[in-house]
Structure formats: structure tokens, C-alpha cells
Amino acid sequence: MTETQVTAAAEKATPAVSTPVPAALVLEDGRIFRGTSYGATGTALGEAVFATGMTGYQETITDPSYARQLVVQTAPHIGNTGVNSEDAESRRIWVAGYIVRDAARRPSNWRSERSLDDELVEQGIIGIQGVDTRAITRHLREHKTMRAGIFSGDAAAATEKELVDLVLASEPMEGARLAEEVSVDEAYVVEPKDHGWEGDARFSIAAIDLGIKAMTPVRFAERGVRVHVLPATATLEDVKAVNPDGFFMSNGPGDPATADAQVKLLRSVLDEKLPYFGICFGNQILGRALGFGTYKLRYGHRGINQPVMDRRTGKVEITSQNHGFAVDAPLDGATQAPEERYGRVEVSHISLNDDVVEGLACLDIPAFSVQYHPEAAAGPHDAAYLFDRFIDLMEDIKPNTTGRTANLSGEPVDSVHPAAPSTTDNNTEDKK
Numbered sequence: 517m518t519e520t521q522v523t524a525a526a527e528k529a530t531p532a533v534s535t536p537v538p539a540a541l542v543l544e545d546g547r548i549f550r551g552t553s554y555g556a557t558g559t560a561l562g563e564a565v566f567a568t569g570m571t572g573y574q575e576t577i578t579d580p581s582y583a584r585q586l587v588v589q590t591a592p593h594i595g596n597t598g599v600n601s602e603d604a605e606s607r608r609i610w611v612a613g614y615i616v617r618d619a620a621r622r623p624s625n626w627r628s629e630r631s632l633d634d635e636l637v638e639q640g641i642i643g644i645q646g647v648d649t650r651a652i653t654r655h656l657r658e659h660k661t662m663r664a665g666i667f668s669g670d671a672a673a674a675t676e677k678e679l680v681d682l683v684l685a686s687e688p689m690e691g692a693r694l695a696e697e698v699s700v701d702e703a704y705v706v707e708p709k710d711h712g713w714e715g716d717a718r719f720s721i722a723a724i725d726l727g728i729k730a731m732t733p734v735r736f737a738e739r740g741v742r743v744h745v746l747p748a749t750a751t752l753e754d755v756k757a758v759n760p761d762g763f764f765m766s767n768g769p770g771d772p773a774t775a776d777a778q779v780k781l782l783r784s785v786l787d788e789k790l791p792y793f794g795i796c797f798g799n800q801i802l803g804r805a806l807g808f809g810t811y812k813l814r815y816g817h818r819g820i821n822q823p824v825m826d827r828r829t830g831k832v833e834i835t836s837q838n839h840g841f842a843v844d845a846p847l848d849g850a851t852q853a854p855e856e857r858y859g860r861v862e863v864s865h866i867s868l869n870d871d872v873v874e875g876l877a878c879l880d881i882p883a884f885s886v887q888y889h890p891e892a893a894a895g896p897h898d899a900a901y902l903f904d905r906f907i908d909l910m911e912d913i914k915p916n917t918t919g920r921t922a923n924l925s926g927e928p929v930d931s932v933h934p935a936a937p938s939t940t941d942n943n944t945e946d947k948k
């Protein structure tokens with residue numbers, strides 16, 4: 517980048533515009549944190565959750581999996597690098613509200629196009645700044661994630677009791693069915709040639725958008741895989757119509773216990789023996805399709821610094837995560853899936869913080885999934901091998917003349933690494 521370009525980019529970055537007014541974060545248990553507004557003003561209701569990434573706030577707020585959540589950033593300075601038109605993970609900001617300690621007064625980065633404050637105002641996202649985000653995080657960690665509200669301007673003038681009552685009247689995350697709300701209405705295709713792949717596509721997949729992040733189809737496309745992104749309401753006929761070599765289900769917001777339609781779709785696809793890969797919500801849906809339950813974690817995993825072990829290789833990855841629910845599957849080696857026709861399954865990945873299931877691998881059908889985010893937007897790229905693993909799975913079913921660019925498929929089943937020793941499990945207390 518030349519000096520002129522750097523100056524031009526810096527000039528595009530405007531200082532924040534909104535004038536802060538008094539604001540309050542009100543938790544459903546009556547705890548109240550007072551600060552000033554950030555972004556738009558008014559009332560925002562949702563589930564208060566904390567995210568521990570030190571960077572990547574633009575990817576966080578545009579991740580559709582955060583729909584109906586009020587996100588607390590544990591990193592104290594937010595907005596420093598502004599907002600640009602390349603890092604958004606979807607067409608809009610999805611967080612229902614945004615909670616930060618110190619909002620940047622002026623963004624400073626050569627890629628910045630506008631301030632985060634401007635962007636929040638423009639998209640009508642209500643935030644609060646100047647609150648003790650460490651105290652809020654510790655409160656949520658100890659008392660579990662809960663419903664909350666951000667009230668600013670006129671909305672903050674009500675009595676504390678009135679504000680708590682508004683929060684108590686809001687919808688809980690348990691039982692929330694949100695994937696259809698954030699999904700696209702129309703199918704679209706992501707082509708390898710548009711992402712640096714030279715030559716013909718090696719494979720085609722159908723990917724169900726339950727709140728898909730933009731980088732996910734890109735990670736496939738840059739490996740030569742054409743991605744047909746289909747709406748959350750897609751049927752088996754819609755899937756078959758694109759003649760895919762593999763099937764994928766994305767991340768997404770809400771309670772996986774409500775995703776009956778997607779569980780049914782996945783079962784019908786698995787019955788066709790089409791290779792399957794799922795990320796996050798897509799992992800929970802595989803778990804349910806195999807007959808396991810899901811449950812709500814006390815405070816979930818959100819951030820780009822979450823350690824996970826791939827039990828097949830014994831390698832530890834630092835991963836990007838955003839989940840509040842988890843699959844309830846046995847950790848000890850290969851077990852028969854409760855839905856017997858799918859054969860044996862093993863927990864392939866676990867969280868090293870609390871032993872939560874972070875991945876499932878079927879041993880008798882071509883299907884696997886992870887609870888975390890290998891597309892790494894934002895986040896470390898340690899888990900990129902999973903995209904290659906899926907390509908190898910499709911290759912095994914349908915050898916492709918264009919050959920492999922990588923061979924990172926799983927180790928033989930008998931080399932499964934023993935589970936890490938169990939640790940204190942604060943995050944799974946609510947497990948039923």
C-alpha cells in the first residue's frame with residue numbers, strides 16, 4: 517500500500533458521531549449496570565452472553581448465530597480498527613445489543629471505512645459503553661447467561677422494577693427457533709473460480725444456510741468445491757436438485773432442540789449415504805439426527821481463543837467458537853448411535869476447558885461435524901484441515917480425476933487418542 521492510499525483510507529475513517537446518553541444494562545436477576553449509550557438508543561432485549569476474543573469484533577457482531585443476544589466484549593477497547601466492507605460475515609449486524617467497556621473515540625486502521633459507532637447507529641443496533649465488562653462477565657459466569665435488556669435515552673427513565681419486568685417478559689433462548697429468520701430466502705452459488713481456484717470445480721455440495729457465515733462457502737470454494745447455498749427450509753428434493761457430492765449444515769442461532777425440520781432433512785440425506793460435514797448448529801443437528809440430545813451450557817463458549825483436542829491425532833487446536841448449547845454424547849470411545857441405522861459414532865473433539873463435546877465422527881457412515889468454527893473468521897486457522905477432511909470423504913465416495921490437493925483425512929480409527937483427563941466442569945452444570 518502506498519502512502520497516498522494509507523492517507524486516503526485514514527481520511528475515510530470518520531470519528532464517532534452519536535452523542536452518548538445515560539443507559540442501563542438490566543439483568544433478569546435484578547443486577548443493573550449503568551453506563552452511556554453506544555450506537556443507537558432505545559430498548560434492546562435478548563440473552564446476555566460474553567465473548568472473549570481480543571480482536572474480530574466486526575466478524576462477531578455480523579455472525580448470524582448471535583441473533584437475539586446482547587454481546588458483552590471482554591476485550592476492553594472496542595472499535596479501534598473501525599469497520600470495513602470486507603470483514604462482515606453476513607449482510608447485517610445480528611447482535612441484539614452490544615456491551616463494551618471503552619468504545620474507541622476514533623478508529624485507526626488503514627482498512628477502516630467508518631466507525632463502529634456510525635455502523636451501529638446506521639443499523640439501529642443499541643449498545644452500552646462505560647460499564648465494567650469484567651464484573652458483568654464474572655456475574656454471568658457465576659450465575660449463568662440470562663435474559664437482559666439495554667435501555668438508553670427515554671427508555672432508561674423507567675423505574676428499576678419496570679425495567680426488570682420488561683426483561684422478565686422477554687423470550688428466553690431455550691426453545692427459540694431462529695434459523696429460518698436469519699437464513700436467505702433464495703438459493704445462491706459460490707464458485708471456486710471466484711476464490712482463486714484454477715480449473716474446474718472438483719466437487720459440488722449443498723450447504724444449508726441456518727445462519728451461515730460468509731467465510732464458510734469461501735473456504736470450500738478456495739479448495740475447488742462449488743457450494744450451492746440453500747435456505748433453512750430446503751427439502752430433500754431441493755438438495756437432490758443440485759446433484760451434490762456432499763451435504764453441509766451451517767452454524768446458526770437459537771436452540772438446536774427446535775430444529776426438527778433440519779434433523780429430519782439430515783436423516784434423509786444420511787440415509788442416501790451422501791457425505792456430511794456440519795459446523796456448530798450443524799454439529800448439534802448431526803448429534804440429534806444420530807439420536808443424542810442437546811442441552812444448554814451455563815455460559816457457553818464464545819471467542820477465538822478456545823482450546824480443543826482432536827482426539828484422533830491428539831493435537832490441540834486453538835479455535836473460534838460461539839455456542840451456548842452442546843451435544844450430550846458419551847465421551848468414551850466408539851459407541852452405538854441411539855438411531856441404530858447410523859452405526860457407531862465417537863466424540864472426535866473435546867473442549868479442553870470443560871470437556872464439552874466439540875466434534876462427532878461417524879464410523880460407519882461418511883459423516884462428521886464440529887461444534888466450533890474452522891472457517892476462522894475471525895480466529896486462528898488451526899482447524900482448516902477439516903475442510904480437507906470433508907473433501908477426502910467425498911473423494912473416497914467418488915474419486916475425482918482432478919485429484920487431491922491435500923490428504924489430511926482422519927487417522928485409522930484404532931489410533932484414537934484417549935480423552936483428556938476430566939477437569940472441573942463448571943460450564944455443564946445444567947446438563948440434564
Ligand SMILES: NC(=O)CC[C@H](N)C(=O)O
Pocket residue numbers: 581766767768769770771772795796797798838839840841842
Ligand atoms: N454458532 C452456532 O451455530 C451456535 C449454535 C447454537 N445456536 C448454540 O448456541 O449452541
